[in-house]
Each structure stands twice: as structure tokens, then as C-alpha cells.
Amino acid sequence: MKIRMEAINKSFGSNKVLESVDFDLHSGEIHALMGENGAGKSTLMNILTGFHKKDSGKIFIDDTETEFKNPKDAEDNGITFIHQEMNTLTNMTVLENLFLNKEIKSRFGLLDTKQMNTLAAKIFEELKITIPTDTLVEELSVGEQQILEIAKALMTEGKVLIMDEPTAALSETEIDNLFKIIRGLKEKGVSIVYISHRMEEIFTLCDRVTVMRDGFSVSTYHVKDANINTIVKDMVGRDIEDFYPEKKSTIGDIKFKVENLTAEKFSNVSFHVRAGEIVGFSGLMGSGRTEIMRAIFGIDPVISGNIYLEDKKITIKSPNQAIKKGIGFLTENRKEEGLILDFSVSDNILLPAVDEFSKKGILDNKLIDDFTSMLIERLTVKTASAEEKVSSLSGGNQQKVVLAKWIGIGPQVLILDEPTRGVDVGAKREIYLLMNELAERGVAIVMVSSDLPEVISVSDRILVVHEGKINGEVMKENATQELIMHYATGGN
Structure with a gap:
């Protein structure tokens, strides 16, 4: 035809x-x-x-x-x-x-x-x-x-x-x-x-x-x-010289640590992320990468194991508890879990931090407008106004709104599950730049991605998950697609 x-x-x-x-x-x-x-x-x-x-x-x-x-x-x-x-x-x-x-x-x-x-x-x-x-x-x-x-x-x-x-x-x-x-x-x-x-x-x-x-x-x-x-x-409409921008942040002390975490879909998972570090998680579909992140954020129940933030043991049994500890989680399914499509851009950005903008139960509208306008401008969200329904935005701009939402809480730890899925080349680079900027501020970043060139180029270290367990760790300087796939398919 x-x-x-x-x-x-x-x-x-x-x-x-x-x-x-x-x-x-x-x-x-x-x-x-x-x-x-x-x-x-x-x-x-x-x-x-x-x-x-x-x-x-x-x-x-x-x-x-x-x-x-x-x-x-x-x-x-x-x-x-x-x-x-x-x-x-x-x-x-x-x-x-x-x-x-x-x-x-x-x-x-x-x-x-x-x-x-x-x-x-x-x-x-x-x-x-x-x-x-x-x-x-x-x-x-x-x-x-x-x-x-x-x-x-x-x-x-x-x-x-x-x-x-x-x-x-x-x-x-x-x-x-x-x-x-x-x-x-x-x-x-x-x-x-x-x-x-x-x-x-x-x-x-x-x-x-x-x-x-x-x-x-x-x-x-x-x-x-x-x-x-x-x-x-x-x-x-212009040249993009460095698609994967150079990361310049100094990697500090261990900021976030998981020890022997076990849930229904994974077991005995241990890893750490340092301040200013981007740790990539790779693995085949169904390996347990997303399930690990959901459990850390309190969406799914944990059977056993411990989580530490800046050497202090913390308990997270719900997303609300995670947010209060300064942990943000951009889920892979933005439509169902990351956004309320009938809400405005402004309301979506404000959701996790709304308590910070109220005094005695009354919202400070000027402060809210300044805050959301700053994030919309910083993330170059293409929208007619902050009051436009998020459902009318393109996929890449919806993703930026989800990112703005989590940046707005001033995160200590930011978990990004497929952050550039369905996002165009220009928006991808903006997301990478933003990740680098957050790392420079000392945020500990965990990135789950199925895009191997992205994982290799953006991460400082890569942890590879196979059948619910971390099967390998690859340093940036040694990372190849072949080595990551070796671990992802169960190789030693």
C-alpha cells in the first residue's frame, strides 16, 4: 500500500x-x-x-x-x-x-x-x-x-x-x-x-x-x-554539539543507602548513592528494577531490609513519608501515576509541596504563582499558561511537569524511572542538563533506563538487575553495552 x-x-x-x-x-x-x-x-x-x-x-x-x-x-x-x-x-x-x-x-x-x-x-x-x-x-x-x-x-x-x-x-x-x-x-x-x-x-x-x-x-x-x-x-533548528552534556559535579559522601531490601519481586538488594552521584539501574524488562524503586518510595510493601538517609535509618511505608524525607520518584508511567491529567500545570507541580505554601490552611497564591512560573521557565515547559490542563501538553512537556513537581520539593534523593521515555532529542538534553545541575547541588540521583547509550553516557556507576537481584556493577569508564547485557542476562 x-x-x-x-x-x-x-x-x-x-x-x-x-x-x-x-x-x-x-x-x-x-x-x-x-x-x-x-x-x-x-x-x-x-x-x-x-x-x-x-x-x-x-x-x-x-x-x-x-x-x-x-x-x-x-x-x-x-x-x-x-x-x-x-x-x-x-x-x-x-x-x-x-x-x-x-x-x-x-x-x-x-x-x-x-x-x-x-x-x-x-x-x-x-x-x-x-x-x-x-x-x-x-x-x-x-x-x-x-x-x-x-x-x-x-x-x-x-x-x-x-x-x-x-x-x-x-x-x-x-x-x-x-x-x-x-x-x-x-x-x-x-x-x-x-x-x-x-x-x-x-x-x-x-x-x-x-x-x-x-x-x-x-x-x-x-x-x-x-x-x-x-x-x-x-x-x-540549531546545532546540538554535546547531546550528552559533560557532568562536572563533585561526588561526595554516601547520602542514601539500601541494605538487604526484600519484597515480593526482588530479594537482598543492597546499594548506595553518594551526594552528587548519578547511579544508573539497567536490566531486562521484568528484572525487578522498577519494583525496587516502588518499594523504596513506599508504593509497594517491603518484607525486610533497611533504608538509610545520611547515615540515619528511616522508615518509609507510604509515598507521603518518602516525600517528607526529601525523596522524589518520577515513575515510568506518567499518565497514570505521575500526573492528574484534568488538573492544571500549576496544580500538578504544586501537589507534593502544597503544605509549604499555606498559612493556617490558606494558600499564598502569589507565592504559588512565583514558584510554578519559575519551574515552568526553568524546565522550558511549552504551555499557554500555568492554568492550562496538563492533558493538553505533548508527552515531553508532560514529563517536564512531572520533573518540575519533584524538583519543587527540594529533593535529597531523586529516583527517575525512564525519565526520557517518549521525549524528543531537545527535551532529552534539557533533562540531562537538569540532572547534572541537581547533582552539582548534592542531590543523590538514581536513574532506571532501558536505553543503554543513555545509561552509559549519563551514569557515574551502573547497577545491573537480573531476576530480582543486583547481578553486576559497572563503572562508567568500563561500561559497554555488551558487558551490561552480559550481567542483565544472568552472566557472572
Whole structure:
């Protein structure tokens, strides 16, 4: 299937989000669509699949002008959009999600679960998924839910797949497996639009790349004729010399320590973080990295073990207790755990520190305005105002709001779980700069990341988790992707 979009325009009220955008997709190609958060990538694909109506322009499917009524109409015609934010129903099982509105019934009108499980098993074998189909989706990790979304799309046997940050929550092993599947689909003639902020993936996987900036289509290249610097410059409108900025903080004494921490998903975990140090946590999806952080922050119960802050033993049985001790936690799932989407940017930033701005139960609105405005400016959050609902922001700007929320408590310890997941290249660098700035102030930082180049470049030390235990420690100067994967897969 070939797609051609010509001079697409779209505005939401007075906000012009797409202006005369051109995009084309060849049959059987993998075409990267890149740009900063808010550049218009997802809006363009939502117009293609009928979720939004274009204001003007033309769409051709196999040289026939076409306009889909809605996403189901697009899917019925062979085009499926796998969104970055999961569309799974968490209170239903894996099997029920896979066949939602596509249930197979027997001639008596009953659900044919045997046939549905047979079809699911075929797709799961291809994706190397080992999740039981009767598992409730709410029990799955973010990465497992992402794999489930991909499985749902593959079951439609579509001619075009649009993938929006499909690897954001996956480990290197899962990414390698996904790439094999994508290449196999390409060989079968399936066309793929691949939206990603990960440069190494574009050059490994894609045939062409189109770059968008501020609602315009800026350039299209054959990947073999492009380089990272050219693409980044087209994305941000300027050169970025040091994508991973140099860290200059002095590493001090041990500030935060965990001893023999044990919970349901991990056991006997011990580590420390010094003032001004960034300690990276790596490991495969499901290894226990996130579960360790959730237990430290008081979200999940601890069976045994001790936590120390500046040599003092502390007890944390709830997130509120953790916050009062000066511990912040940016979770990997910002939509459900990091933000209240119906609240304003200001209210979200203020949430953990609201008590600091009240006197006798009355909020000091001027102090609040000054505080939130300072953080919005410092983190360069792109928002019409501090009162704008956070749900209307792009993914990268939502992530900045979560960061602002935790910076606002003046943290002693900051835990960041996938801090740059789904964030564009410019915003990533701003987050790295902010982490370095916090480290210079003596904050102890723990960063969980599935992005190995990020872990290696940003961390002072890397701890690798395998099956609920820390299986290896890698110093920055010795760090390689191969060594980290060796530990992550159980090597000694």
C-alpha cells in the first residue's frame, strides 16, 4: 500500500499545528517520522487514520484520493495506528484485550475462547511473548502492555502499521526481537511509519526519514544519505554539539543507602548513592528494577531490609513519608501515576509541596504563582499558561511537569524511572542538563533506563538487575553495552 499526503493543514482553534505538510510512504518501506514533541507527528498520523479531520489538503491511498471516517474505518482498510500511550483496558484479561470488538463466536453465539487462544498463541510465539492470556492487563508492566499493543496490531494483518515510540518501554532484547518482526513484515510488503526519538533505531531499521518542526515538514532523506547531526539540526533548528552534556559535579559522601531490601519481586538488594552521584539501574524488562524503586518510595510493601538517609535509618511505608524525607520518584508511567491529567500545570507541580505554601490552611497564591512560573521557565515547559490542563501538553512537556513537581520539593534523593521515555532529542538534553545541575547541588540521583547509550553516557556507576537481584556493577569508564547485557542476562 502506498500513501501520499499533500499540503495538509490543521488548526485547533487559533493554534495552527500543521501547515502545508507533505508526507509519502512507499509500499514495503520503513519510513521514520521524526521531530520534537509538539512538532505535529502524531496529529498528522491521526489525520491519516481519521481520528482528526484535516482543514485542507489531500490524502491518496494507492493513488486514489481517500479520507477515512474514523480509526476503525482506517483499520478496516488495512491501516493500524499503535499509539505511544497504551489503549489497553486494564480491568480485562490479555485475551479480552486482543479480541476487543473482534471476538470470535461459535455457531451458537458463544465466545470461542479455544480458537481465540490458538490465534493468540501464534502471534505470541512470533513475538516471543510468554504472558498467560488469562492475566489481567493491570498486572502487566508498561513494557508488557506495549508488547500487547503490538500483538493487537499484528492480529489485524494490516498493510500499513504506524508505530509511535514502540520501543520506549522495551529492553534491548525485546527491541532486537521487535526489529526482526518489523523486518519480516517489510519483506511481506507491509509499510511501516516509525515514530521514534531514538536516533540509533532510525539508522538501524529505517529506509527513509521525514523530519517535522513546528508543524512543517522540513526534510526527507534516504537514511543512508543522512547523519545524526543533520537530522538533529532539522528537528531543533540549531546545532546540538554535546547531546550528552559533560557532568562536572563533585561526588561526595554516601547520602542514601539500601541494605538487604526484600519484597515480593526482588530479594537482598543492597546499594548506595553518594551526594552528587548519578547511579544508573539497567536490566531486562521484568528484572525487578522498577519494583525496587516502588518499594523504596513506599508504593509497594517491603518484607525486610533497611533504608538509610545520611547515615540515619528511616522508615518509609507510604509515598507521603518518602516525600517528607526529601525523596522524589518520577515513575515510568506518567499518565497514570505521575500526573492528574484534568488538573492544571500549576496544580500538578504544586501537589507534593502544597503544605509549604499555606498559612493556617490558606494558600499564598502569589507565592504559588512565583514558584510554578519559575519551574515552568526553568524546565522550558511549552504551555499557554500555568492554568492550562496538563492533558493538553505533548508527552515531553508532560514529563517536564512531572520533573518540575519533584524538583519543587527540594529533593535529597531523586529516583527517575525512564525519565526520557517518549521525549524528543531537545527535551532529552534539557533533562540531562537538569540532572547534572541537581547533582552539582548534592542531590543523590538514581536513574532506571532501558536505553543503554543513555545509561552509559549519563551514569557515574551502573547497577545491573537480573531476576530480582543486583547481578553486576559497572563503572562508567568500563561500561559497554555488551558487558551490561552480559550481567542483565544472568552472566557472572
